[in-house]
Amino acid sequence: MKRALADEVKTSLRAELLRILxxxxxxxxxxxxxxxxxxxxxxxxGVETVDELLISSILVQMTKWEIVKKILLKMREKGVNSLExxxxxxxxxxxxxxxxxxxxxxxxxxxxxxxxxxxxxxxEKLVKDEKLLKEVDGIGDETAxxxxxxxxxxxxxxxxxxxxxxxxxxxNVELTREEAKEIVEELVRKDLYELKLAHxxxxxxxxxxxxxxxxxxxxxxxxxxxxxxxxxxxxx
Numbered sequence: 001m002k003r004a005l006a007d008e009v010k011t012s013l014r015a016e017l018l019r020i021l022x023x024x025x026x027x028x029x030x031x032x033x034x035x036x037x038x039x040x041x042x043x044x045x046g047v048e049t050v051d052e053l054l055i056s057s058i059l060v061q062m063t064k065w066e067i068v069k070k071i072l073l074k075m076r077e078k079g080v081n082s083l084e085x086x087x088x089x090x091x092x093x094x095x096x097x098x099x100x101x102x103x104x105x106x107x108x109x110x111x112x113x114x115x116x117x118x119x120x121x122x123x124e125k126l127v128k129d130e131k132l133l134k135e136v137d138g139i140g141d142e143t144a145x146x147x148x149x150x151x152x153x154x155x156x157x158x159x160x161x162x163x164x165x166x167x168x169x170x171x172n173v174e175l176t177r178e179e180a181k182e183i184v185e186e187l188v189r190k191d192l193y194e195l196k197l198a199h200x201x202x203x204x205x206x207x208x209x210x211x212x213x214x215x216x217x218x219x220x221x222x223x224x225x226x227x228x229x230x231x232x233x234x235x236x
Contacts, residue, residue, distance in 0.1 A: 013170070014187045016224045018194060021201035024220050031207060032065050033200035038193035039153050043200065046072055050123055051082040053151040057143050058110050063101045071098050083123060087115035110138045127152035149199065155190040157181050158199055162206030169210055172226035 046069035095108035145158035188194035209219035
C-alpha cells in the first residue's frame with residue numbers, strides 16, 4: 001500500500017530533511033559517508049571506484065566498515081583493487097588478501113564468482129541491472145538497490161530497516177520498508193544527489209539515534225519528527 005502525503009507536508013518535510021542533512025555532513029562523515037558529487041563512487045567512506053563499491057558490498061557483511069577500509073587499502077597498495085585483477089587470482093589468494101574480514105573464505109568465493117561475472121558482462125552492465133545483481137550470491141534486495149544507486153547511479157532508494165524505522169518515527173505512523181522507500185522517492189523526486197543524501201542521512205540517524213529506545217533529545221531530526229513532538233514531555 002502506498003501512503004499519500006499532502007503536498008504541503010511533502011514540501012515542508014523535503015526542505016527540512018535536506019537542509020538538516022546538508023548542515024550535518026560532518027555527522028554523516030563520522031558515520032562512514034562522504035557527501036560529494038551526485039555521480040561520484042566515493043560516497044562510501046574509503047571507497048574510490050565502482051569496482052571497490054562492489055568488492056566492499058561483499059566484504060562489509062558481518063564485518064565492521066573500518067576493517068573493510070583497511071582491506072581496500074591493502075588491495076589498493078597491492079594493485080588488486082579491481083574485479084579484473086581479482087579474476088586473475090585464485091580463490092585461496094583472495095582469501096589470504098581479505099582474511100581480516102569475518103567469513104573471509106565464503107567472501108573469497110563470492111568475490112571470485114563476482115570477478116568472473118564482470119569479466120563476461122562488464123562492471124557497468126552489472127551495476128545497472130537489479131536482476132543480475134541479485135543473482136550474485138551474497139547480494140540481496142537492499143544491497144542490490146544500494147549498488148544501483150551508488151555504483152550504477154540509478155535513481156532508486158534502497159529499502160532498509162533504518163529508513164523504515166526513522167521515517168515511521170518522523171511521520172509517527174508505522175510503515176513497511178516498501179512504504180518508506182516509496183515516500184522517500186516521492187519526497188526527493190528521484191533526484192540522484194538527494195536520494196544518496198537521504199539514504200546516507202536516514203542510515204546515520206537510524207544508527208546513532210533512532211533505536212527501539214530512541215535518543216530523541218540528541219537527534220538532528222527532532223524539530224520535525226512527529227514522534228518526538230508527540231512524546232517530548234516523556235523524552236525531556
